[in-house]
Amino acid sequence: MPQQRFPKVEVLSIAPHAISFILSETDTSMANALRRIMIAEVPTIAIDLVEYAENSSVLNDEYIAHRLGLIPIRYTPEGSMKGGDCHQAFVPHRECLCYDRCARCSVEFELDVNFDKVNQTRPDQERDLPLTVTSRDLMSNNILVAPAHFLSEEEQDESHDEGISIVKLGPGQHLKLKAIARMGISKEHSKWCPVAVATYRFWPIITINEEACNMLTLEQKQELVEACPDRILALDEITNNLVAVENAYEMATFTEDLKMAQEAMKKRPEDEDFVSVVHSTDRFVFSVESTGAMDAEEILLSALRVLKDRLNYLAAEVEKLKD
Amino acid sequence: MNAPERTAAFLLDDGEEKVEYYADTKVSNAGTFTFNKEDHTVGNLLRMQLLRDPQVKFAGYMHPHPLVHKIHLKIQTNTSQVAPAETLSAAIEDLSNETDHLITQVTDAIDKWKKENVSGMIGM
Numbered sequence: 505m506p507q508q509r510f511p512k513v514e515v516l517s518i519a520p521h522a523i524s525f526i527l528s529e530t531d532t533s534m535a536n537a538l539r540r541i542m543i544a545e546v547p548t549i550a551i552d553l554v555e556y557a558e559n560s561s562v563l564n565d566e567y568i569a570h571r572l573g574l575i576p577i578r579y580t581p582e583g584s585m586k587g588g589d590c591h592q593a594f595v596p597h598r599e600c601l602c603y604d605r606c607a608r609c610s611v612e613f614e615l616d617v618n619f620d621k622v623n624q625t626r627p628d629q630e631r632d633l634p635l636t637v638t639s640r641d642l643m644s645n646n647i648l649v650a651p652a653h654f655l656s657e658e659e660q661d662e663s664h665d666e667g668i669s670i671v672k673l674g675p676g677q678h679l680k681l682k683a684i685a686r687m688g689i690s691k692e693h694s695k696w697c698p699v700a701v702a703t704y705r706f707w708p709i710i711t712i713n714e715e716a717c718n719m720l721t722l723e724q725k726q727e728l729v730e731a732c733p734d735r736i737l738a739l740d741e742i743t744n745n746l747v748a749v750e751n752a753y754e755m756a757t758f759t760e761d762l763k764m765a766q767e768a769m770k771k772r773p774e775d776e777d778f779v780s781v782v783h784s785t786d787r788f789v790f791s792v793e794s795t796g797a798m799d800a801e802e803i804l805l806s807a808l809r810v811l812k813d814r815l816n817y818l819a820a821e822v823e824k825l826k827d
Numbered sequence: 828m829n830a831p832e833r834t835a836a837f838l839l840d841d842g843e844e845k846v847e848y849y850a851d852t853k854v855s856n857a858g859t860f861t862f863n864k865e866d867h868t869v870g871n872l873l874r875m876q877l878l879r880d881p882q883v884k885f886a887g888y889m890h891p892h893p894l895v896h897k898i899h900l901k902i903q904t905n906t907s908q909v910a911p912a913e914t915l916s917a918a919i920e921d922l923s924n925e926t927d928h929l930i931t932q933v934t935d936a937i938d939k940w941k942k943e944n945v946s947g948m949i950g951m
């Protein structure tokens with residue numbers, strides 16, 4: 505007997521690096537699975553192995569390798585401008601048939617910055633100042649894969665550097681390396697995590713008991729409005745009735761003061777609440793922000809694909825068990 | 828030196844099966860499924876879906892320890908006519924269909940938002 509649900513999705517806003525949407529007509533187990541997959545199981549590309557030819561910088565090899573690993577790497581499918589799902593384009597390196605590595609399972613980045621060489625070409629006012637090696641100095645061998653230097657143009661305009669800084673070089677210092685990036689998931693290491701934020705909150709159900717509210721004076725209603733640190737209630741300009749504000753769902757987090765305020769206004773403690781705020785069990789407001797490795801909407805779609813593949817795999821494994 | 832392998836949380840060990848089943852010796856129509864290399868993501872999803880099935884009398888899961896990468900899912904059905912594995916298969920199928928439905932819902936919702944908000948923008 506099928507018990508299938510048909511959830512609904514409503515997008516609130518989309519930017520390349522962030523998406524906010526409402527998931528409804530399902531329960532927390534689905535909302536939480538989606539959140540957990542976005543954080544830990546959506547595959548991305550990150551630098552996993554670094555071979556040094558020369559490092560005379562102040563940071564040691566391991567330290568630089570760690571910093572390189574944390575740089576978000578973006579795969580942009582051909583003909584697209586979005587940070588896409590690398591799942592279709594790459595093979596996990598442990599599953600690849602090649603001996604060591606190949607273009608199907610890895611991307612190579614070359615970095616070669618020599619302070620003395622660069623210094624000659626710098627403008628006079630910058631000459632001899634420390635030189636910042638950034639993600640812009642990483643040269644990819646795959647035109648579809650590059651470091652995500654900035655999330656947006658605003659962020660780029662505010663930055664002091666050309667990209668994500670890796671290390672600063674002084675006179676005589678030289679950094680030369682080859683970095684190998686691979687596809688992975690953040691269950692292995694959080695450098696593969698595509699999201700900076702992936703959260704959901706419960707939709708608040710704000711019920712205003714009009715009959716009870718009619719017993720209140722204007723001052724008392726105003727007091728209830730002011731009891732909420734974020735103003736989720738307001739007075740209707742014409743009728744002076746209490747109403748919930750339009751974007752109350754963004755703000756209704758703390759409502760204990762509202763409870764206290766109305767307890768004090770009740771004639772008898774057993775009287776009905778004037779305003780009740782409870783959380784919905786089947787409606788969730790999601791907020792997802794990307795690290796830059798993928799567009800936020802692609803993270804969501806990729807998470808659903810991961811879930812779908814997992815369930816199909818488990819279905820086949822359970823079927824095997826029955827024989 | 829004794830750090831666990833980086834892959835220990837998601838890659839099956841050599842010879843390890845993904846799903847194992849142990850029939851309950853004391854309770855009728857009951858058994859425990861062990862899902863290797865799975866966590867709360869799948870555990871809670873399956874449990875909640877099973878609990879919505881009227882043929883399921885009991886469904887519960889546990890994750891024995893954060894460093895033990897498996898979950899135990901116990902299912903008891905109402906009658907001997909229905910095996911725990913049958914209800915589990917049905918639950919997984921329902922969830923898979925729900926996910927399919929979600930993929931179309933998300934795709935449609937994104938298209939709808941873009942039509943309303945970024946008409947004429949290139950590259951979005």
Ligand SMILES: [Zn+2]
Nearest residue numbers: 600602606609
């Ligand atoms: Zn390969």
